[in-house]
Amino acid sequence: MAATHMWEAHHVTIEEADEAISDIDAVWFEPDPASRSGLSTRVVGYSHTRREVLCMILLRGDAGYEGVNGWPANATYRRIYREAQQDE
DSSP states (O other): OHHHHIIIIIOOOHHHHHHHHHOTTOEEESSOTTOSSSOEEEEEEEETTTTEEEEEEEEEETTEEEEEEEEEOOHHHHHHHHHHHHTO
C-alpha cells in the first residue's frame, strides 16, 4: 500500500501528501520527467502541517489520481517550487 510505503520509507503521512497535492501553488509535471513508463505525474507542493515542500507521485485512474509515493523535495525541486511562486 502506498500510504505504508510513504510512511516507512519517507515519513510522509497521507494528510501531508494531500496538502501538497492540494496546494494551489503546486507545480505539476505531467508526465513525470523521471517516469520510465510515462504514466505517472509528479506534483511538487507545500505541506503546511509538515512545513516542507514535498514531491508526490500520482497515477491517473478511472476515478482520478491515486497517490503512489511521496517524499521531501530535494534542493532542485524546492528551487523549482520557489521560482514558480516568484513567476506569479
